Amino acid sequence: MAASTGRRRPPRSRLCGRWASSMRRRFGLWRGITGQRATIRAAKRWPRRSRSSSWRRWASSWTDRGGRHLRAPRAPCATCASGDRGAARGSAPLPYTWRMTAIRVRIAPSPTGPLHLGTARTALFNYLFARHTGGTFIFRLEDTDQARSTVAFEREILDGLHWLGMEWDEGPGIGDEPERGSYGPYRQMQRLGRYTEAADRLLEQDKAYHCYCTPEELEAERNRQEATHQAPRYNGRCAHLTAAERAALEAEGRKPVVRFRIPANRTIAFDDIVRGHVEIDTNALGGDLVILRSDATPLYHFTVVVDDAAMAISHVIRGEDHLSNTPKHILLFEALGSAVPQFGHLPLILNPDRTKMSKRKSETAVADYRAQGFIPEAFVNYLALLGWSTGTEEEILSMAELIERFDLSTVNKAGAVFDRERLEWLNGQWIRRLTADELIDRLRPFMEAELAAGRIDWLPSEGEMRALLPVVQERLPTLSAVGELIGFLFVKEVEPEPALIVPKRWDMPTTVAGLTAARHTIAEVGRVSWEADEIEPPLRRLLEDRGWKAGDLFMAIRVAVTGRTATPPLFDTMVALGYERTLARLDRAIERLGAQAATS
RNA sequence: GCCCCCAUCGUCUAGAGGCCUAGGACACGACCCUUUCAAGGUUGAGAUCAGGGGUUCGAAUCCCCUUGGGGGCACCA
Numbered sequence: 001m002a003a004s005t006g007r008r009r010p011p012r013s014r015l016c017g018r019w020a021s022s023m024r025r026r027f028g029l030w031r032g033i034t035g036q037r038a039t040i041r042a043a044k045r046w047p048r049r050s051r052s053s054s055w056r057r058w059a060s061s062w063t064d065r066g067g068r069h070l071r072a073p074r075a076p077c078a079t080c081a082s083g084d085r086g087a088a089r090g091s092a093p094l095p096y097t098w099r100m101t102a103i104r105v106r107i108a109p110s111p112t113g114p115l116h117l118g119t120a121r122t123a124l125f126n127y128l129f130a131r132h133t134g135g136t137f138i139f140r141l142e143d144t145d146q147a148r149s150t151v152a153f154e155r156e157i158l159d160g161l162h163w164l165g166m167e168w169d170e171g172p173g174i175g176d177e178p179e180r181g182s183y184g185p186y187r188q189m190q191r192l193g194r195y196t197e198a199a200d201r202l203l204e205q206d207k208a209y210h211c212y213c214t215p216e217e218l219e220a221e222r223n224r225q226e227a228t229h230q231a232p233r234y235n236g237r238c239a240h241l242t243a244a245e246r247a248a249l250e251a252e253g254r255k256p257v258v259r260f261r262i263p264a265n266r267t268i269a270f271d272d273i274v275r276g277h278v279e280i281d282t283n284a285l286g287g288d289l290v291i292l293r294s295d296a297t298p299l300y301h302f303t304v305v306v307d308d309a310a311m312a313i314s315h316v317i318r319g320e321d322h323l324s325n326t327p328k329h330i331l332l333f334e335a336l337g338s339a340v341p342q343f344g345h346l347p348l349i350l351n352p353d354r355t356k357m358s359k360r361k362s363e364t365a366v367a368d369y370r371a372q373g374f375i376p377e378a379f380v381n382y383l384a385l386l387g388w389s390t391g392t393e394e395e396i397l398s399m400a401e402l403i404e405r406f407d408l409s410t411v412n413k414a415g416a417v418f419d420r421e422r423l424e425w426l427n428g429q430w431i432r433r434l435t436a437d438e439l440i441d442r443l444r445p446f447m448e449a450e451l452a453a454g455r456i457d458w459l460p461s462e463g464e465m466r467a468l469l470p471v472v473q474e475r476l477p478t479l480s481a482v483g484e485l486i487g488f489l490f491v492k493e494v495e496p497e498p499a500l501i502v503p504k505r506w507d508m509p510t511t512v513a514g515l516t517a518a519r520h521t522i523a524e525v526g527r528v529s530w531e532a533d534e535i536e537p538p539l540r541r542l543l544e545d546r547g548w549k550a551g552d553l554f555m556a557i558r559v560a561v562t563g564r565t566a567t568p569p570l571f572d573t574m575v576a577l578g579y580e581r582t583l584a585r586l587d588r589a590i591e592r593l594g595a596q597a598a599t600s
Numbered sequence: 601g602c603c604c605c606c607a608u609c610g611u612c613u614a615g616a617g618g619c620c621u622a623g624g625a626c627a628c629g630a631c632c633c634u635u636u637c638a639a640g641g642u643u644g645a646g647a648u649c650a651g652g653g654g655u656u657c658g659a660a661u662c663c664c665c666u667u668g669g670g671g672g673c674a675c676c677a
Contacts, residue, residue: 231602284603293675324672422626554635566637
């Protein structure tokens with residue numbers, strides 16, 4: 001039994017009834033309500049979660065550390081990694097209080113720019129985690145950077161997340177209400193009082209102090225440290241001022257900031273859901289931390305903690321760029337007397353050069369992708385698969401399927417380069433899965449954009465679009481490609497270069513002869529019936545009579561009629577164009593070729 | 601400089617000590633289908649699992665070191 005610890009199917013957790021039943025359905029395993037383990041028949045087919053490395057790392061740390069033998073740890077919840085770890089630790093010292101609380105996660109963007117890809121992905125992982133576990137997903141606006149925050153960005157972020165298909169249970173932007181939820185307000189600018197109040201509490205307990213150093217002095221100190229190759233760190237000059245010293249500095253007209261005392265020589269340890277055990281020495285934290293500016297407005301590290309505590313956030317799921325900041329947060333949670341949430345640090349999305357994705361080097365605004373005709377189904381699917389996979393060979397997954405399969409603890413640790421080609425492929429896959437009505441609806445704004453840009457002369461009717469759909473749907477990598485694909489149908493004239501009309505293996509006289517003959521044939525059939533199936537056979541007969549190759553004649557017609565060398569199937573295209581307009585374009589092409597021949 | 605994290609095809613990934621001669625997908629090549637473009641099908645090339653040491657009968661997998669990459673260290677978020 002001991003040997004199979006790592007492979008054992010994790011015991012059922014009360015949080016994961018849904019997971020357990022879905023696994024039972026999928027693998028036909030059954031376990032009675034007594035919790036007895038089913039016979040293991042196909043260990044290989046078990047969900048990976050039961051063998052996740054981070055979980056194993058926890059397990060080994062529990063058994064090995066401190067030279068103590070702990071009883072075999074109970075598995076964290078198979079899917080949410082949030083089982084009753086308190087119990088599992090047995091007699092091991094707890095680094096902080098673990099409480100079995102409701103799962104509450106949040107996305108806390110700052111409205112200082114357009115919705116960033118990375119924010120969208122972090123939001124998605126939080127959302128999937130919340131929905132998978134039946135937890136609460138919260139939206140909080142971190143708008144304390146008043147210089148850069150705007151309502152336009154705020155709108156864009158809200159819209160962007162909604163567009164991707166995420167709704168939250170608490171926060172602004174739900175229905176018509178200004179905000180919903182009983183932990184509000186959800187805008188930090190409306191919570192300012194709480195930060196100063198919290199800071200006062202820390203001040204009172206001497207966990208924080210006033211610091212009178214000016215930005216210039218700090219800057220000078222940093223430069224000095226840099227010059228001597230030391231780590232930048234606050235030297236604690238104001239850490240122990242006497243009342244008299246403070247009064248003197250105040251008299252100079254100095255406005256103090258509030259600094260939080262970072263204890264020296266302490267190791268902060270936490271079990272990150274995606275990374276496993278992490279330990280960081282407090283001496284590496286850069287010294288005492290400013291939590292309130294001299295104008296009394298709070299700083300990020302302080303607001304997150306105060307708010308996460310106040311909002312009873314149970315799991316902080318965020319980008320890896322915050323990993324090194326986590327000890328500061330843990331210290332603040334402790335100082336504030338709050339329960340420390342669990343952390344899960346997601347790998348970063350990378351530029352092609354493997355640096356953290358930035359707008360300088362990559363397209364980062366979700367709105368831009370939307371404008372380029374990516375659809376949310378594909379975007380969400382792609383984002384979810386950046387740094388995570390189901391462990392199976394499934395690639396195309398709807399939001400509902402992602403929610404069902406998502407598992408935070410199997411998220412990858414290494415950063416992932418954003419691959420636009422793969423996104424485009426997924427987008428094409430999802431476009432093909434759209435119903436006709438959906439696709440027509442979604443294409444409409446893109447056709448309107450074509451019109452506005454003057455690339456087409458009028459809008460197709462709903463009926464025209466519907467008729468075109470079968471040949472269009474599988475040819476669209478993005479919605480915005482629609483103009484390129486069928487725009488020629490909605491312009492008055494196409495004027496292809498005569499040289500383009502002449503197929504590679506033909507010369508100009510042959511082309512004129514070919515088009516003329518084809519024009520007659522098409523005119524004949526069209527008088528009787530104007531359908532793709534009717535047009536093709538007589539043209540094929542013509543080819544046979546003249547000994548021409550289909551590719552040549554059809555290409556000449558294609559270019560004459562559409563102005564392009566790549567189009568949807570020719571006969572469908574001509575039908576969509578209409579009898580008269582097809583003939584008119586053929587005539588015009590013949591005429592222009594003739595004129596060209598005469599001048600050369 | 602200090603601290604932390606990471607390392608499997610070009611890219612996203614599977615992998616949990618023997619199912620690995622390392623699987624899938626994107627991209628790329630060829631072929632089939634074909635009036636072009638797509639889509640689809642078949643197929644190919646592409647990874648000495650960053651390198652080196654251990655542990656083991658056996659290591660992509662566990663341990664150590666090295667190297668490389670990334671992130672963090674603000675009166676930004």
